[in-house]
Amino acid sequence: MLSVQEASLSFGGIHALSELTFEAKQGEITAIIGPNGAGKTSLFNIISGFYKPQAGRVFFQDQDITHARPDKRAALGIARTFQNIALFRGMTVLENIKLGSHSRLKSGLFDSGIYYGAARREEIALRNELERDVIDFLELDHIRNLHVATLPYGLQKRVELARALALQPKVLLLDEPVAGMNREETEDIARFILDIQERWNTTILLVEHDMSMVMDISDQVIVLNFGKQIASGTPKDVQNNPAVIEAYLGTSAKGAA
Amino acid sequence: MIIGEYKTDYGQDEGIWNTWAKKLGFVVALLLLLLIPFIGNDYQLLMAGQIAIFVIAVVGLNVLVGYTGLMSLGHGAFFALGAYTTVALHQFFPHLFPLITLIISMVVAGFFGFLFGLPSLRVKGLYLAVATLSANFIVLFFIRQDWLEHLTGGRGGIETPNAYFFGTELITNQQKYFLIVPIAIVMFLFAQNLFRSRFGRALIAIRDNDHSAEILGISLFNYKLKSFVISAAYCGAAGTLWAYFFPAILPEDFGLNMSITLLICLVAGGMGRSLGPIFGTILILMVPELLKMGAFYFSEGNASAQIYFSPIRDIVFGLMIIGFLIFEPMGLVSIWDRFWRFINRWPFAK
Ligand SMILES: Nc1ncnc2c1ncn2[C@@H]1O[C@H](COP(=O)(O)OP(=O)(O)OP(=O)(O)O)[C@@H](O)[C@H]1O
Ligand SMILES: [Mg+2]
Numbered sequence: 001m002l003s004v005q006e007a008s009l010s011f012g013g014i015h016a017l018s019e020l021t022f023e024a025k026q027g028e029i030t031a032i033i034g035p036n037g038a039g040k041t042s043l044f045n046i047i048s049g050f051y052k053p054q055a056g057r058v059f060f061q062d063q064d065i066t067h068a069r070p071d072k073r074a075a076l077g078i079a080r081t082f083q084n085i086a087l088f089r090g091m092t093v094l095e096n097i098k099l100g101s102h103s104r105l106k107s108g109l110f111d112s113g114i115y116y117g118a119a120r121r122e123e124i125a126l127r128n129e130l131e132r133d134v135i136d137f138l139e140l141d142h143i144r145n146l147h148v149a150t151l152p153y154g155l156q157k158r159v160e161l162a163r164a165l166a167l168q169p170k171v172l173l174l175d176e177p178v179a180g181m182n183r184e185e186t187e188d189i190a191r192f193i194l195d196i197q198e199r200w201n202t203t204i205l206l207v208e209h210d211m212s213m214v215m216d217i218s219d220q221v222i223v224l225n226f227g228k229q230i231a232s233g234t235p236k237d238v239q240n241n242p243a244v245i246e247a248y249l250g251t252s253a254k255g256a257a
Numbered sequence: 258m259i260i261g262e263y264k265t266d267y268g269q270d271e272g273i274w275n276t277w278a279k280k281l282g283f284v285v286a287l288l289l290l291l292l293i294p295f296i297g298n299d300y301q302l303l304m305a306g307q308i309a310i311f312v313i314a315v316v317g318l319n320v321l322v323g324y325t326g327l328m329s330l331g332h333g334a335f336f337a338l339g340a341y342t343t344v345a346l347h348q349f350f351p352h353l354f355p356l357i358t359l360i361i362s363m364v365v366a367g368f369f370g371f372l373f374g375l376p377s378l379r380v381k382g383l384y385l386a387v388a389t390l391s392a393n394f395i396v397l398f399f400i401r402q403d404w405l406e407h408l409t410g411g412r413g414g415i416e417t418p419n420a421y422f423f424g425t426e427l428i429t430n431q432q433k434y435f436l437i438v439p440i441a442i443v444m445f446l447f448a449q450n451l452f453r454s455r456f457g458r459a460l461i462a463i464r465d466n467d468h469s470a471e472i473l474g475i476s477l478f479n480y481k482l483k484s485f486v487i488s489a490a491y492c493g494a495a496g497t498l499w500a501y502f503f504p505a506i507l508p509e510d511f512g513l514n515m516s517i518t519l520l521i522c523l524v525a526g527g528m529g530r531s532l533g534p535i536f537g538t539i540l541i542l543m544v545p546e547l548l549k550m551g552a553f554y555f556s557e558g559n560a561s562a563q564i565y566f567s568p569i570r571d572i573v574f575g576l577m578i579i580g581f582l583i584f585e586p587m588g589l590v591s592i593w594d595r596f597w598r599f600i601n602r603w604p605f606a607k
Contacts, residue, residue, distance in 0.1 A: 102475055
């Protein structure tokens with residue numbers, strides 16, 4: 001479905017990813033874990049096209065997208081959320097969500113400028129669909145017309161999830177969707193992610209530090225350290241893998257020193 | 258307590274004139290525009306025509322600067338391209354239908370907008386402003402060339418044609434008003450509509466955060482350039498109407514000075530707001546006229562006293578703009594917003 005082959009990405013002397021190979025299977029939730037700076041966000045960046053790897057390839061449904069522009073990848077059905085929320089702060093929740101469906105829509109310059117006709121029909125159809133599949137689904141009804149800048153952090157993260165979902169993505173990349181959330185909010189998001197998987201059979205990649213959530217919902221776990229894959233398998237396999245324990249303890253020991 | 262707007266379906270919610278007051282305001286404005294040519298004198302119609310033409314250009318600039326967040330100091334050049342395309346076309350086809358001229362001018366200006374918009378794919382902000390600055394010099398350079406003089410009139414300027422509308426030559430300001438203002442209204446509504454659906458939303462997204470926009474599937478290449486093309490085409494259209502409206506044009510009419518005036522109109526009115534260009538243009542074009550009248554009044558018609566007043570007028574105008582930016586940094590529309598907020602809540606609260 002989605003695979004990365006021997007991808008390397010470095011910034012100056014820092015090797016964010018070195019010859020990383022991995023694959024996400026259709027309809028599965030694949031969690032990517034690893035200590036801070038392991039290269040998880042970098043992996044998302046080369047999949048969504050934010051950065052191009054210096055070596056290696058990225059494949060989506062057997063198509064080589066290594067050099068495709070980010071907007072082309074979105075059109076193929078790859079959506080993501082950001083570790084640091086990247087919403088359009090001046091816009092309302094609804095406007096943000098509508099933007100998520102940009103590449104599915106058709107109205108061009110003249111349709112939009114004339115508005116009455118194609119563009120209006122499309123807007124109304126879109127609105128109905130988003131209300132049902134995104135806004136109701138993620139329980140955002142009460143805030144749809146508020147500006148995102150006024151929302152608390154947890155809700156902003158949820159709006160970002162909604163915006164990604166508005167693409168009706170085939171692959172959904174979630175970068176720390178529950179970071180900074182309390183227990184209850186985390187459980188809500190975990191439930192939403194499982195629902196998305198079940199309802200649309202979406203392939204989901206999840207970067208998350210919340211281990212109990214990762215272990216609860218993922219089908220496959222990949223562990224990165226220093227830009228390399230050090231382990232992979234079911235949550236249970238990974239939990240008991242000595243290399244993983246070492247990587248985590250290693251960093252926390254360093255952190256304590 | 259403020260009672261929210263009540264709507265029964267999402268289609269209504271998508272509506273632009275979602276309060277009765279706005280609907281009424283639009284109708285009143287249209288009636289007023291219809292009345293002006295019958296009650297205004299020739300001087301007032303001159304001002305009205307000039308304002309309508311400028312509004313078209315500023316509306317175009319607003320698409321680029323206000324909504325897409327890309328800077329330009331070169332839009333006077335596209336205005337010039339429209340005006341000179343019109344003059345040149347009429348040398349070959351003296352009775353060309355004005356709307357055809359208009360469209361050709363828009364295409365020509367749009368094409369140059371595309372070329373001068375290319376730097377926007379690499380640079381932003383001040384750098385882009387400097388890159389677009391070159392449009393003024395390059396375009397005027399060619400207009401002034403001797404080998405193009407037979408088309409452009411070169412340095413000395415050139416007389417402009419009048420528009421022929423189904424056999425009638427549009428000569429008086431009143432006749433021209435009926436050509437210019439409907440075009441201005443249609444172009445204004447077109448630009449305003451853009452921001453009700455997919456296309457305009459993409460432009461605003463680019464303004465707010467271009468990286469996120471691209472990740473969501475918005476092609477920066479495509480939309481930034483289209484925004485340049487649209488705004489240049491609007492200025493081209495304004496140029497055509499300008500050529501029809503005034504008896505002659507000079508290269509100096511358009512250069513950097515005009516580019517800056519267009520920007521000032523936009524900033525004074527409110528960037529990224531649909532009514533901004535209208536308010537801003539009226540303010541910036543009317544105030545110097547009012548100051549002129551004021552000066553005339555205070556000098557009691559004395560010519561030599563008026564000469565002393567003229568620099569004072571410029572200073573007062575400059576101070577006004579500065580004061581305006583300090584007290585209404587979001588432009589005149591913010592006063593308008595406060596007015597409507599008051600009206601909307603009127604029986605309930607202040
Ligand atoms: N734009 C950049 N410029 C320079 N270095 C970068 C850049 N992006 C990432 N890096 C570096 O690459 C390495 C991997 O970063 P990345 O953000 O992928 O880690 P991560 O696994 O997402 O970490 P975290 O859990 O803290 O989010 C880090 O050392 C980071 O400092
Ligand atoms: Mg990260």
